[in-house]
Amino acid sequence: MTNAKLLEQFRSFYFRNFPDDMETQIEYFAIFGGLGLEIDTTKPISFLIEDIILQNFDELNQKIEQLTLNETNYKRLLTALAIGDRRIFSAFRRAGLNNGNGGGALNFLQEKGLIQIEYSREEPAKSLNPDGKLKKEIARHRISHKVLFTYPFIRFWFYFIYPNIRHIKNGDYEKFFKDFETKQNSYTSLVFEELSEVLLNYNLRDAQILSSGSYWDAKIEIDILTVTNKEKVYVAECKWTNHRVNKSELHKLQEKCEKLDIEPYQVVLFSKRGFSKELKQMQGKYLALYSSEDFEALLKNASNTQLIGNLFELNI
Missing domain, CATH: 3.40.1350.10 (Trna Endonuclease; Chain: A, domain 1)
Structure with a gap:
Protein backbone atom coordinates (compact mmCIF):
# COMPACT_ATOMS: atom_id res chain seq x y z
CA MET A 1 0.00 0.00 0.00
CA THR A 2 1.41 3.38 -0.85
CA ASN A 3 1.93 5.71 2.10
CA ALA A 4 -0.44 8.28 0.58
CA LYS A 5 -3.24 5.74 0.19
CA LEU A 6 -2.88 4.37 3.70
CA LEU A 7 -2.67 7.85 5.18
CA GLU A 8 -5.76 8.92 3.26
CA GLN A 9 -7.74 5.98 4.62
CA PHE A 10 -6.43 6.53 8.15
CA ARG A 11 -7.51 10.15 8.12
CA SER A 12 -10.84 9.31 6.55
CA PHE A 13 -11.59 6.77 9.25
CA TYR A 14 -10.75 9.26 11.98
CA PHE A 15 -12.88 12.09 10.63
CA ARG A 16 -15.85 9.79 10.12
CA ASN A 17 -15.72 8.30 13.58
CA PHE A 18 -13.63 10.49 15.93
CA PRO A 19 -12.40 7.73 18.26
CA ASP A 20 -11.36 8.77 21.77
CA ASP A 21 -7.68 7.89 21.38
CA MET A 22 -5.16 6.68 18.84
CA GLU A 23 -4.97 3.14 20.18
CA THR A 24 -8.69 2.78 19.48
CA GLN A 25 -8.24 4.47 16.10
CA ILE A 26 -5.55 2.00 15.03
CA GLU A 27 -7.31 -1.08 16.42
CA TYR A 28 -10.66 -0.33 14.78
CA PHE A 29 -9.11 0.99 11.57
CA ALA A 30 -7.24 -2.32 11.16
CA ILE A 31 -10.62 -4.04 10.78
CA PHE A 32 -13.04 -1.53 9.28
CA GLY A 33 -10.59 0.65 7.31
CA GLY A 34 -11.71 1.03 3.70
CA LEU A 35 -15.38 0.24 4.25
CA GLY A 36 -16.30 3.92 4.33
CA LEU A 37 -18.85 3.39 7.11
CA GLU A 38 -19.53 5.28 10.31
CA ILE A 39 -18.39 3.14 13.24
CA ASP A 40 -19.33 3.73 16.88
CA THR A 41 -15.89 3.24 18.38
CA THR A 42 -17.28 3.53 21.92
CA LYS A 43 -18.75 0.04 21.47
CA PRO A 44 -16.71 -3.15 21.91
CA ILE A 45 -14.99 -4.28 18.75
CA SER A 46 -16.48 -7.79 18.95
CA PHE A 47 -19.99 -6.30 19.11
CA LEU A 48 -19.31 -4.16 16.02
CA ILE A 49 -17.88 -7.10 14.08
CA GLU A 50 -21.03 -9.11 14.71
CA ASP A 51 -23.37 -6.18 14.09
CA ILE A 52 -21.71 -4.74 10.97
CA ILE A 53 -19.98 -7.73 9.37
CA LEU A 54 -21.41 -11.04 10.54
CA GLN A 55 -25.05 -9.94 10.56
CA ASN A 56 -24.56 -8.54 7.05
CA PHE A 57 -22.49 -11.48 5.87
CA ASP A 58 -24.57 -12.34 2.79
CA GLU A 59 -24.42 -8.81 1.40
CA LEU A 60 -20.71 -8.36 2.10
CA ASN A 61 -19.83 -11.81 0.80
CA GLN A 62 -21.67 -11.06 -2.43
CA LYS A 63 -19.55 -7.93 -2.90
CA ILE A 64 -16.36 -9.83 -2.12
CA GLU A 65 -17.34 -12.45 -4.70
CA GLN A 66 -17.90 -9.69 -7.25
CA LEU A 67 -14.45 -8.26 -6.50
CA THR A 68 -12.81 -11.68 -6.91
CA LEU A 69 -15.10 -12.91 -9.74
CA ASN A 70 -15.93 -15.70 -7.26
CA GLU A 71 -12.74 -17.37 -8.49
CA THR A 72 -11.48 -19.96 -6.00
CA ASN A 73 -7.80 -19.42 -6.83
CA TYR A 74 -8.09 -15.69 -6.16
CA LYS A 75 -9.73 -16.26 -2.77
CA ARG A 76 -7.28 -18.98 -1.79
CA LEU A 77 -4.35 -16.74 -2.64
CA LEU A 78 -5.80 -13.79 -0.72
CA THR A 79 -6.25 -16.06 2.31
CA ALA A 80 -2.69 -17.37 2.04
CA LEU A 81 -1.33 -13.82 1.77
CA ALA A 82 -3.44 -12.63 4.72
CA ILE A 83 -2.50 -15.36 7.19
CA GLY A 84 1.04 -16.16 6.02
CA ASP A 85 4.34 -14.27 5.92
CA ARG A 86 3.22 -12.25 2.84
CA ARG A 87 6.00 -13.74 0.66
CA ILE A 88 4.66 -14.52 -2.78
CA PHE A 89 6.25 -17.95 -3.28
CA SER A 90 5.24 -19.23 0.15
CA ALA A 91 1.70 -17.93 -0.45
CA PHE A 92 1.56 -19.88 -3.72
CA ARG A 93 2.53 -23.05 -1.84
CA ARG A 94 0.05 -22.41 0.97
CA ALA A 95 -2.73 -21.81 -1.57
CA GLY A 96 -1.81 -24.90 -3.60
CA LEU A 97 -0.88 -22.82 -6.65
CA ASN A 98 2.06 -22.98 -9.02
CA ASN A 99 3.97 -20.12 -10.62
CA GLY A 100 1.58 -20.16 -13.58
CA ASN A 101 -1.89 -20.02 -12.03
CA GLY A 102 -0.51 -18.28 -8.93
CA GLY A 103 1.09 -15.58 -11.05
CA GLY A 104 -2.14 -15.11 -12.97
CA ALA A 105 -4.11 -14.75 -9.74
CA LEU A 106 -1.56 -12.33 -8.35
CA ASN A 107 -1.72 -10.15 -11.47
CA PHE A 108 -5.52 -10.05 -11.39
CA LEU A 109 -5.64 -9.04 -7.71
CA GLN A 110 -3.03 -6.37 -8.31
CA GLU A 111 -4.87 -4.98 -11.34
CA LYS A 112 -8.11 -5.03 -9.33
CA GLY A 113 -6.45 -2.81 -6.74
CA LEU A 114 -6.83 -5.26 -3.85
CA ILE A 115 -3.10 -5.76 -3.27
CA GLN A 116 0.22 -4.25 -4.16
CA ILE A 117 3.71 -5.68 -4.33
CA GLU A 118 6.37 -4.78 -1.77
CA TYR A 119 9.64 -5.45 -3.54
CA SER A 120 12.53 -7.13 -1.77
CA ARG A 121 15.74 -5.17 -1.25
CA GLU A 122 17.79 -8.30 -0.68
CA GLU A 123 20.92 -8.59 -2.80
CA PRO A 124 21.54 -11.90 -4.61
CA ALA A 125 24.11 -14.04 -2.80
CA LYS A 126 27.60 -14.17 -4.31
CA SER A 127 30.60 -16.33 -3.59
CA LEU A 128 33.69 -14.55 -2.26
CA ASN A 129 35.70 -16.67 -4.69
CA PRO A 130 34.91 -15.65 -8.30
CA ASP A 131 35.29 -19.29 -9.36
CA GLY A 132 33.63 -20.72 -6.27
CA LYS A 133 30.16 -22.11 -5.78
CA LEU A 134 27.61 -21.18 -3.17
CA LYS A 135 26.48 -23.68 -0.56
CA LYS A 136 23.40 -25.61 -1.65
CA GLU A 137 21.07 -24.03 0.92
CA ILE A 138 22.19 -20.55 -0.17
CA ALA A 139 22.00 -21.32 -3.88
CA ARG A 140 18.47 -22.70 -3.46
CA HIS A 141 17.23 -19.58 -1.69
CA ARG A 142 14.81 -17.61 -3.86
CA ILE A 143 14.43 -13.89 -3.30
CA SER A 144 10.72 -13.36 -2.88
CA HIS A 145 8.75 -10.15 -2.96
CA LYS A 146 5.90 -9.63 -0.50
CA VAL A 147 2.33 -8.37 -0.79
CA LEU A 148 0.41 -5.67 1.07
CA PHE A 149 -3.37 -5.38 1.07
CA THR A 150 -4.74 -2.10 -0.22
CA TYR A 151 -7.65 -2.02 2.23
CA PRO A 152 -7.48 -3.24 5.85
CA PHE A 153 -11.01 -4.66 5.64
CA ILE A 154 -10.12 -6.95 2.72
CA ARG A 155 -7.23 -8.40 4.71
CA PHE A 156 -9.50 -8.84 7.75
CA TRP A 157 -12.01 -10.72 5.61
CA PHE A 158 -9.46 -13.20 4.29
CA TYR A 159 -7.63 -13.47 7.60
CA PHE A 160 -10.68 -14.27 9.77
CA ILE A 161 -13.92 -14.53 7.77
CA TYR A 162 -13.04 -16.68 4.76
CA PRO A 163 -11.27 -19.43 6.80
CA ASN A 164 -14.44 -19.69 8.94
CA ILE A 165 -16.93 -19.13 6.15
CA ARG A 166 -18.72 -22.47 6.45
CA HIS A 167 -19.54 -21.89 10.14
CA ILE A 168 -20.48 -18.25 9.57
CA LYS A 169 -22.89 -19.16 6.78
CA ASN A 170 -24.64 -21.46 9.27
CA GLY A 171 -24.87 -18.67 11.84
CA ASP A 172 -22.23 -20.27 14.08
CA TYR A 173 -19.75 -17.57 15.16
CA GLU A 174 -18.03 -19.41 18.00
CA LYS A 175 -14.93 -20.53 16.10
CA PHE A 176 -14.59 -17.12 14.44
CA PHE A 177 -14.58 -15.26 17.75
CA LYS A 178 -12.21 -17.79 19.29
CA ASP A 179 -9.76 -17.20 16.43
CA PHE A 180 -10.23 -13.44 16.67
CA GLU A 181 -9.59 -13.37 20.42
CA THR A 182 -6.40 -15.41 19.99
CA LYS A 183 -4.99 -13.61 16.95
CA GLN A 184 -6.23 -10.01 17.14
CA ASN A 185 -2.96 -8.45 18.31
CA SER A 186 -0.97 -10.46 15.79
CA TYR A 187 -3.38 -9.41 13.05
CA THR A 188 -3.25 -5.71 13.97
CA SER A 189 0.56 -5.73 14.08
CA LEU A 190 0.94 -5.43 10.30
CA VAL A 191 -1.36 -2.40 10.02
CA PHE A 192 0.51 -0.84 12.95
CA GLU A 193 3.79 -1.50 11.15
CA GLU A 194 2.51 0.13 7.95
CA LEU A 195 1.24 3.15 9.86
CA SER A 196 4.54 3.36 11.74
CA GLU A 197 6.39 3.67 8.45
CA VAL A 198 4.00 6.45 7.44
CA LEU A 199 4.66 8.29 10.71
CA LEU A 200 8.43 7.84 10.49
CA ASN A 201 8.54 9.16 6.94
CA TYR A 202 6.13 11.97 7.84
CA ASN A 203 8.59 13.12 10.47
CA LEU A 204 11.39 12.91 7.88
CA ARG A 205 9.42 14.94 5.32
Whole structure:
Protein backbone atom coordinates (compact mmCIF):
# COMPACT_ATOMS: atom_id res chain seq x y z
CA MET A 1 0.00 0.00 0.00
CA THR A 2 1.41 3.38 -0.85
CA ASN A 3 1.93 5.71 2.10
CA ALA A 4 -0.44 8.28 0.58
CA LYS A 5 -3.24 5.74 0.19
CA LEU A 6 -2.88 4.37 3.70
CA LEU A 7 -2.67 7.85 5.18
CA GLU A 8 -5.76 8.92 3.26
CA GLN A 9 -7.74 5.98 4.62
CA PHE A 10 -6.43 6.53 8.15
CA ARG A 11 -7.51 10.15 8.12
CA SER A 12 -10.84 9.31 6.55
CA PHE A 13 -11.59 6.77 9.25
CA TYR A 14 -10.75 9.26 11.98
CA PHE A 15 -12.88 12.09 10.63
CA ARG A 16 -15.85 9.79 10.12
CA ASN A 17 -15.72 8.30 13.58
CA PHE A 18 -13.63 10.49 15.93
CA PRO A 19 -12.40 7.73 18.26
CA ASP A 20 -11.36 8.77 21.77
CA ASP A 21 -7.68 7.89 21.38
CA MET A 22 -5.16 6.68 18.84
CA GLU A 23 -4.97 3.14 20.18
CA THR A 24 -8.69 2.78 19.48
CA GLN A 25 -8.24 4.47 16.10
CA ILE A 26 -5.55 2.00 15.03
CA GLU A 27 -7.31 -1.08 16.42
CA TYR A 28 -10.66 -0.33 14.78
CA PHE A 29 -9.11 0.99 11.57
CA ALA A 30 -7.24 -2.32 11.16
CA ILE A 31 -10.62 -4.04 10.78
CA PHE A 32 -13.04 -1.53 9.28
CA GLY A 33 -10.59 0.65 7.31
CA GLY A 34 -11.71 1.03 3.70
CA LEU A 35 -15.38 0.24 4.25
CA GLY A 36 -16.30 3.92 4.33
CA LEU A 37 -18.85 3.39 7.11
CA GLU A 38 -19.53 5.28 10.31
CA ILE A 39 -18.39 3.14 13.24
CA ASP A 40 -19.33 3.73 16.88
CA THR A 41 -15.89 3.24 18.38
CA THR A 42 -17.28 3.53 21.92
CA LYS A 43 -18.75 0.04 21.47
CA PRO A 44 -16.71 -3.15 21.91
CA ILE A 45 -14.99 -4.28 18.75
CA SER A 46 -16.48 -7.79 18.95
CA PHE A 47 -19.99 -6.30 19.11
CA LEU A 48 -19.31 -4.16 16.02
CA ILE A 49 -17.88 -7.10 14.08
CA GLU A 50 -21.03 -9.11 14.71
CA ASP A 51 -23.37 -6.18 14.09
CA ILE A 52 -21.71 -4.74 10.97
CA ILE A 53 -19.98 -7.73 9.37
CA LEU A 54 -21.41 -11.04 10.54
CA GLN A 55 -25.05 -9.94 10.56
CA ASN A 56 -24.56 -8.54 7.05
CA PHE A 57 -22.49 -11.48 5.87
CA ASP A 58 -24.57 -12.34 2.79
CA GLU A 59 -24.42 -8.81 1.40
CA LEU A 60 -20.71 -8.36 2.10
CA ASN A 61 -19.83 -11.81 0.80
CA GLN A 62 -21.67 -11.06 -2.43
CA LYS A 63 -19.55 -7.93 -2.90
CA ILE A 64 -16.36 -9.83 -2.12
CA GLU A 65 -17.34 -12.45 -4.70
CA GLN A 66 -17.90 -9.69 -7.25
CA LEU A 67 -14.45 -8.26 -6.50
CA THR A 68 -12.81 -11.68 -6.91
CA LEU A 69 -15.10 -12.91 -9.74
CA ASN A 70 -15.93 -15.70 -7.26
CA GLU A 71 -12.74 -17.37 -8.49
CA THR A 72 -11.48 -19.96 -6.00
CA ASN A 73 -7.80 -19.42 -6.83
CA TYR A 74 -8.09 -15.69 -6.16
CA LYS A 75 -9.73 -16.26 -2.77
CA ARG A 76 -7.28 -18.98 -1.79
CA LEU A 77 -4.35 -16.74 -2.64
CA LEU A 78 -5.80 -13.79 -0.72
CA THR A 79 -6.25 -16.06 2.31
CA ALA A 80 -2.69 -17.37 2.04
CA LEU A 81 -1.33 -13.82 1.77
CA ALA A 82 -3.44 -12.63 4.72
CA ILE A 83 -2.50 -15.36 7.19
CA GLY A 84 1.04 -16.16 6.02
CA ASP A 85 4.34 -14.27 5.92
CA ARG A 86 3.22 -12.25 2.84
CA ARG A 87 6.00 -13.74 0.66
CA ILE A 88 4.66 -14.52 -2.78
CA PHE A 89 6.25 -17.95 -3.28
CA SER A 90 5.24 -19.23 0.15
CA ALA A 91 1.70 -17.93 -0.45
CA PHE A 92 1.56 -19.88 -3.72
CA ARG A 93 2.53 -23.05 -1.84
CA ARG A 94 0.05 -22.41 0.97
CA ALA A 95 -2.73 -21.81 -1.57
CA GLY A 96 -1.81 -24.90 -3.60
CA LEU A 97 -0.88 -22.82 -6.65
CA ASN A 98 2.06 -22.98 -9.02
CA ASN A 99 3.97 -20.12 -10.62
CA GLY A 100 1.58 -20.16 -13.58
CA ASN A 101 -1.89 -20.02 -12.03
CA GLY A 102 -0.51 -18.28 -8.93
CA GLY A 103 1.09 -15.58 -11.05
CA GLY A 104 -2.14 -15.11 -12.97
CA ALA A 105 -4.11 -14.75 -9.74
CA LEU A 106 -1.56 -12.33 -8.35
CA ASN A 107 -1.72 -10.15 -11.47
CA PHE A 108 -5.52 -10.05 -11.39
CA LEU A 109 -5.64 -9.04 -7.71
CA GLN A 110 -3.03 -6.37 -8.31
CA GLU A 111 -4.87 -4.98 -11.34
CA LYS A 112 -8.11 -5.03 -9.33
CA GLY A 113 -6.45 -2.81 -6.74
CA LEU A 114 -6.83 -5.26 -3.85
CA ILE A 115 -3.10 -5.76 -3.27
CA GLN A 116 0.22 -4.25 -4.16
CA ILE A 117 3.71 -5.68 -4.33
CA GLU A 118 6.37 -4.78 -1.77
CA TYR A 119 9.64 -5.45 -3.54
CA SER A 120 12.53 -7.13 -1.77
CA ARG A 121 15.74 -5.17 -1.25
CA GLU A 122 17.79 -8.30 -0.68
CA GLU A 123 20.92 -8.59 -2.80
CA PRO A 124 21.54 -11.90 -4.61
CA ALA A 125 24.11 -14.04 -2.80
CA LYS A 126 27.60 -14.17 -4.31
CA SER A 127 30.60 -16.33 -3.59
CA LEU A 128 33.69 -14.55 -2.26
CA ASN A 129 35.70 -16.67 -4.69
CA PRO A 130 34.91 -15.65 -8.30
CA ASP A 131 35.29 -19.29 -9.36
CA GLY A 132 33.63 -20.72 -6.27
CA LYS A 133 30.16 -22.11 -5.78
CA LEU A 134 27.61 -21.18 -3.17
CA LYS A 135 26.48 -23.68 -0.56
CA LYS A 136 23.40 -25.61 -1.65
CA GLU A 137 21.07 -24.03 0.92
CA ILE A 138 22.19 -20.55 -0.17
CA ALA A 139 22.00 -21.32 -3.88
CA ARG A 140 18.47 -22.70 -3.46
CA HIS A 141 17.23 -19.58 -1.69
CA ARG A 142 14.81 -17.61 -3.86
CA ILE A 143 14.43 -13.89 -3.30
CA SER A 144 10.72 -13.36 -2.88
CA HIS A 145 8.75 -10.15 -2.96
CA LYS A 146 5.90 -9.63 -0.50
CA VAL A 147 2.33 -8.37 -0.79
CA LEU A 148 0.41 -5.67 1.07
CA PHE A 149 -3.37 -5.38 1.07
CA THR A 150 -4.74 -2.10 -0.22
CA TYR A 151 -7.65 -2.02 2.23
CA PRO A 152 -7.48 -3.24 5.85
CA PHE A 153 -11.01 -4.66 5.64
CA ILE A 154 -10.12 -6.95 2.72
CA ARG A 155 -7.23 -8.40 4.71
CA PHE A 156 -9.50 -8.84 7.75
CA TRP A 157 -12.01 -10.72 5.61
CA PHE A 158 -9.46 -13.20 4.29
CA TYR A 159 -7.63 -13.47 7.60
CA PHE A 160 -10.68 -14.27 9.77
CA ILE A 161 -13.92 -14.53 7.77
CA TYR A 162 -13.04 -16.68 4.76
CA PRO A 163 -11.27 -19.43 6.80
CA ASN A 164 -14.44 -19.69 8.94
CA ILE A 165 -16.93 -19.13 6.15
CA ARG A 166 -18.72 -22.47 6.45
CA HIS A 167 -19.54 -21.89 10.14
CA ILE A 168 -20.48 -18.25 9.57
CA LYS A 169 -22.89 -19.16 6.78
CA ASN A 170 -24.64 -21.46 9.27
CA GLY A 171 -24.87 -18.67 11.84
CA ASP A 172 -22.23 -20.27 14.08
CA TYR A 173 -19.75 -17.57 15.16
CA GLU A 174 -18.03 -19.41 18.00
CA LYS A 175 -14.93 -20.53 16.10
CA PHE A 176 -14.59 -17.12 14.44
CA PHE A 177 -14.58 -15.26 17.75
CA LYS A 178 -12.21 -17.79 19.29
CA ASP A 179 -9.76 -17.20 16.43
CA PHE A 180 -10.23 -13.44 16.67
CA GLU A 181 -9.59 -13.37 20.42
CA THR A 182 -6.40 -15.41 19.99
CA LYS A 183 -4.99 -13.61 16.95
CA GLN A 184 -6.23 -10.01 17.14
CA ASN A 185 -2.96 -8.45 18.31
CA SER A 186 -0.97 -10.46 15.79
CA TYR A 187 -3.38 -9.41 13.05
CA THR A 188 -3.25 -5.71 13.97
CA SER A 189 0.56 -5.73 14.08
CA LEU A 190 0.94 -5.43 10.30
CA VAL A 191 -1.36 -2.40 10.02
CA PHE A 192 0.51 -0.84 12.95
CA GLU A 193 3.79 -1.50 11.15
CA GLU A 194 2.51 0.13 7.95
CA LEU A 195 1.24 3.15 9.86
CA SER A 196 4.54 3.36 11.74
CA GLU A 197 6.39 3.67 8.45
CA VAL A 198 4.00 6.45 7.44
CA LEU A 199 4.66 8.29 10.71
CA LEU A 200 8.43 7.84 10.49
CA ASN A 201 8.54 9.16 6.94
CA TYR A 202 6.13 11.97 7.84
CA ASN A 203 8.59 13.12 10.47
CA LEU A 204 11.39 12.91 7.88
CA ARG A 205 9.42 14.94 5.32
CA ASP A 206 12.18 17.54 4.99
CA ALA A 207 14.52 14.80 3.76
CA GLN A 208 14.43 13.09 0.38
CA ILE A 209 13.64 9.44 1.01
CA LEU A 210 15.39 7.13 -1.43
CA SER A 211 14.07 3.83 -0.12
CA SER A 212 11.64 2.78 2.57
CA GLY A 213 9.77 -0.31 3.69
CA SER A 214 10.43 -3.53 5.51
CA TYR A 215 13.65 -5.45 4.92
CA TRP A 216 13.92 -9.23 4.77
CA ASP A 217 16.32 -11.85 3.53
CA ALA A 218 16.82 -15.54 4.22
CA LYS A 219 17.77 -14.98 7.88
CA ILE A 220 16.85 -11.47 9.04
CA GLU A 221 13.74 -9.29 9.01
CA ILE A 222 13.51 -5.64 10.03
CA ASP A 223 10.10 -4.00 10.22
CA ILE A 224 11.19 -0.67 8.70
CA LEU A 225 14.39 0.40 6.96
CA THR A 226 14.41 3.91 5.50
CA VAL A 227 17.32 5.49 3.61
CA THR A 228 17.52 9.21 2.77
CA ASN A 229 19.49 11.01 0.07
CA LYS A 230 22.04 12.07 2.70
CA GLU A 231 22.79 8.38 3.29
CA LYS A 232 21.14 8.44 6.68
CA VAL A 233 19.68 5.07 7.62
CA TYR A 234 16.71 4.72 9.96
CA VAL A 235 15.73 1.30 11.28
CA ALA A 236 12.60 0.55 13.28
CA GLU A 237 10.72 -2.23 15.01
CA CYS A 238 7.01 -2.13 15.84
CA LYS A 239 5.36 -3.89 18.78
CA TRP A 240 1.57 -4.08 19.03
CA THR A 241 1.42 -5.85 22.38
CA ASN A 242 -0.25 -5.16 25.71
CA HIS A 243 2.97 -4.54 27.61
CA ARG A 244 5.65 -1.88 27.53
CA VAL A 245 8.66 -2.39 25.28
CA ASN A 246 11.97 -2.75 27.12
CA LYS A 247 15.67 -2.51 26.35
CA SER A 248 15.89 -6.05 24.99
CA GLU A 249 14.02 -4.99 21.83
CA LEU A 250 16.64 -2.31 21.20
CA HIS A 251 19.42 -4.88 21.59
CA LYS A 252 17.71 -7.28 19.17
CA LEU A 253 17.43 -4.58 16.52
CA GLN A 254 21.05 -3.53 17.02
CA GLU A 255 22.15 -7.15 16.56
CA LYS A 256 20.24 -7.34 13.28
CA CYS A 257 21.97 -4.18 12.08
CA GLU A 258 25.39 -5.63 12.96
CA LYS A 259 24.66 -8.79 10.98
CA LEU A 260 23.63 -6.68 7.97
CA ASP A 261 26.64 -4.37 8.45
CA ILE A 262 24.31 -1.38 8.88
CA GLU A 263 25.19 1.65 10.99
CA PRO A 264 21.86 3.38 11.58
CA TYR A 265 21.69 7.13 12.00
CA GLN A 266 18.68 6.54 14.23
CA VAL A 267 16.97 3.54 15.77
CA VAL A 268 13.21 3.89 16.19
CA LEU A 269 10.84 1.83 18.31
CA PHE A 270 7.05 1.95 17.98
CA SER A 271 4.89 0.58 20.78
CA LYS A 272 1.19 0.18 21.46
CA ARG A 273 1.57 0.65 25.21
CA GLY A 274 4.75 2.69 25.67
CA PHE A 275 8.23 1.92 26.98
CA SER A 276 10.18 1.00 30.08
CA LYS A 277 11.73 3.79 32.19
CA GLU A 278 15.18 2.60 31.14
CA LEU A 279 14.38 3.03 27.44
CA LYS A 280 12.81 6.43 28.02
CA GLN A 281 16.02 7.60 29.68
CA MET A 282 18.01 6.53 26.59
CA GLN A 283 15.78 8.50 24.21
CA GLY A 284 17.64 11.08 22.13
CA LYS A 285 19.24 11.68 18.73
CA TYR A 286 20.14 7.99 18.30
CA LEU A 287 16.96 6.48 19.75
CA ALA A 288 13.41 7.68 19.03
CA LEU A 289 10.35 6.24 20.76
CA TYR A 290 6.76 6.44 19.53
CA SER A 291 3.62 5.28 21.32
CA SER A 292 0.05 5.07 20.03
CA GLU A 293 -0.78 8.67 20.96
CA ASP A 294 2.03 9.96 18.71
CA PHE A 295 0.06 8.87 15.62
CA GLU A 296 -2.19 11.88 16.16
CA ALA A 297 0.50 13.80 14.24
CA LEU A 298 -0.78 12.19 11.04
CA LEU A 299 -4.04 14.14 11.41
CA LYS A 300 -2.51 17.62 11.74
CA ASN A 301 -2.74 18.73 8.14
CA ALA A 302 -5.99 16.98 7.36
CA SER A 303 -9.60 18.06 7.60
CA ASN A 304 -12.92 16.28 7.79
CA THR A 305 -13.52 17.10 4.13
CA GLN A 306 -10.78 14.63 3.15
CA LEU A 307 -12.98 11.54 3.12
CA ILE A 308 -12.52 8.69 0.67
CA GLY A 309 -15.39 6.82 -0.93
CA ASN A 310 -16.81 3.49 0.07
CA LEU A 311 -14.54 0.55 -0.66
CA PHE A 312 -16.94 -1.18 -2.97
CA GLU A 313 -17.83 2.04 -4.80
CA LEU A 314 -14.14 2.32 -5.64
CA ASN A 315 -13.86 -1.22 -6.98
CA ILE A 316 -17.19 -2.15 -8.60
